[in-house]
Amino acid sequence: MKFEDLFARASVADLQMLLSPPSLKLINLLEGKSLSIATLREIIIGLYTYEGMLLNSQSRELLFDLMRPDETGRLLKLLGEDTTNNPYQTLKSLRFRQLRQKEILFDFFALVLPEIEEVQQPPSQKIVIPSYSLFAHQRDAVLRVKEKLAIIPFRVLLHMPTGSGKTRTAMNIIAEHLRTKEPGLVIWLAHSEELCEQAAEEFDIAWSSLGNRPVSIYRFWSHHSINLDDIKDGVVVAGLSKTFSTTMREGQFISELGRRTSLVIIDEAHSAIAPTYKFILDTLTVFRRDTALLGLTATPGRTWADIHIDKTLAEFFAYQKVTLRVEGYRNPVDYLVDEQYLARVEYHPLYYEHGEDLAPADLEKIHKALDIPENILQQLADDEVRNLLIIQKIEDLVKRHLRLIVFAATVEHADLLASVLRSRGLDARSVTSHTTLSERKKIIEAFKDDSDRVRIVCNYGVLTTGFDAPRTSAAIIARPTKSLVLYSQMVGRAIRGPQAGGNEWAEVVTVVDYNLPSFGSVAEAFNNWEDIWE
16 A cells, blocks of 8 residues: 555544644644644655654554554565454554564555665774874883973983884974973974975974974075074974074074074984084073973994093983883894884895005004094095905895995995996996985985886985985995994985885895904994993
């Protein structure tokens, strides 16, 4: 039967039963008279629809009372129910929870069962994942840094290995600082344009998730300039060389900046005690008693074995150092490898004895200098046998690696190696301080692309920091150094793991020259300076 026919049997009294008493009362008051049966039907159909009346248990029972006995009997048979007892009572007792029952009911009245929307109830527990989160060991480092920055002498060095999220951790510290100081000004200092731009971009990402108000990012390096009158609230990312040269030219610049600053960050903080850098840091932190200083580094020392210089760095940060610690690991580098933030690295020495022994005067020079003197590096760069050994090793490595970086001994050495490799059919380029910025960017972009073409970059002095090409999986250290910092930085360019967009394994080949210092691995380097800071 058709539902319309059943509904047409309803009297005024039946229809009024489908409206709530308050609704009916208010309608009658406004109209001043009882509603006609036609008007009541129109109101009810518009309010509930035929389908809605069948799905609602209260209105459904009223409708069943309008059915004739033979109709109830046929419907009960279709539903597979007993028809011997009171059919009306049996029909009304059914809850119609099963889909099949509903389909029979709607089909009996020539209606289409509407799609039933499942109401998704929110779970009793839900894990909320932040967009700029930290791991437990990074959060531990943040807490310990905050504790030290809150008390005299308001300075600390954060020691985290390459690949452990040092910048991300620092951005959380900055964000919390700015949330508690309004207005607040943070100065981020770095020595290269690449490091400055990375910091500015990372703060933009971090503050968009962690911030509580609009603040400004001020760029101050290369061609960028700032107006101190405009700087009130936010972060100034500044190049150290530009900051120093501006200070020398404009005497009040650094003092005016210092009066507004509440937190100073220095990236690659092992360079903090260089005279020009130390002057900037001292001046920025002298005007306000509680201006905090945070140093960031993967290597909390400047040298390999000069205790005096390394102790000066420790003294500058008042022997306050927070070192990354991971439960269950003595060395966090091992954890980063296990979790694939760093690649598993095979370190290989490439031994070479010079054609001529170094003169006693040269050996004395090496002993006294902070690093290998230039004339020794030039001597190595000109050694044909040594260069042939390096070329052979590169040609061996490219059989297993698509991206390889070579750290040359001099500018000319980088050019020489790249030239010879290109003559051998390999895509090798030289990147040095003589390479224009536009050309450098072009070479680096090609080196970072996703092609399966072997690419090699030979460089001197410009790609140890601020250079991020995670696909790099091999490095040749052909530049001897006494600086464990420099060695760690060179190795760090090739050991990004899968979690950082890099590789599961990497190879690092270090040319070990007779009578010159050499190093082992980044893991060993991490704890090299611990006794200095005690």
